[in-house]
Amino acid sequence: MGIVDGLGAAASSVRLRAVMAAGTSAEPGLLEALVGRCAVEPDFFVRDMLTWALTRLPAEVTVPRLVVELGSSVAQARSQALHTLSKIGDRSVYPVVSGALLHDGDDEVARAAWRTAVALVPEGEGERLAGELVREFGRGDRERRLSLSRALVGLGSVVEPVLEAAMGSVDEAVREHAAATGVLLRDPEVGFDAAVHEATRIMALG
Template identity: 65%
Template sequence: MTMQAVQALEHGSSSVRLKAALAVGTAPDPSLVDTLVTRCAVEPDFFVRDMLTWALTRHPAAATVPRLIGELRSERAQARSQALHTLSKIGDRQAWPAITRELLTDADDTVARTAWRTAVALVPAGAEGELAGVLATQLGRGDRETQLSLSRSLVALGEMIEPALRAAASSPVPLVRQHAAATERLLHDPDAGFALAVEEAKRVRALGPAATAQEE
């Protein structure tokens, strides 16, 4: 059965691979953990990757977490991002020390975004401020999707991000200041859309804080 499962997980048809991952998750087999993790690094289909992650969460954390932590050092970006995603789903805080600054500032945007979400999910009590400081170094980075992901991760940490945002507000880089202002608005007004928060930050930057004060 194990060899059949391995062959099915590597089959040319994504539907066959999806069914195989479902089967492994339904009847967990620790001997297949390495195969599941290895497959995550190369699987091209999003839905199959998601099922592989689910299958891994069905296995004991003692069998999966160390193997996934090892993947965080992979040279393959997908291996790192998928391992991070799976660790966030498992939710074992013992993985926290493996969420390094290098991962939080990874050159690959997908890896970095996943690292931000995973770090927020696993951060232990008392370490939120330090995490916020590292995340704030990424303000102004990437496209709108990346910036929104970072803002959401920061906001999820709560009011303790305010010192980091204040520091970023004095950055010599306009895009960093704008992103920090938009994130602060989302923190205090969760219902505000990110695009609206960005436009407001641009307007305040262009007209100065007095413009907002005059409207109130």
């Protein structure tokens, strides 16, 4: 069985071996097959190996193709492309990553966009990115909120003015999320639930 056929095999172990072979050979001709598989692969470990295989290909070929994939109607295709771009580390894609994808309707895509944008943000753009990210404060479940807080903490002290402004929001959920992120910024080791508890206490005290 060839690599391309192996990528579509029923058994995840066979697909994994095919992806490993693709990464080992680093043959640019496999680009389309690998990118196409990213959109539909159900197994986390195989998807992770797909990212590795794509990073083995020449960036000048892979990056433009992944940027095209960011416009896919398939959420998994967008999130996997973002994840792979973050591993390649080509900062030229930052303008695409830091736009509408930060506010994608799919949680996994949005979270991948936050992580990728923080990883690729150019010098001097951190505060502007933070301003975009805080627009997502107070939305979604615990995991989504934790991901957003971690992304902001990853930007460092440049987020402090933005957090302070968010603390003045009329939306209580936004204020709480901003305060919890501030707690995490001061002490990244504290758990998110503890940070939320501390944020609630801070707001109660005014």
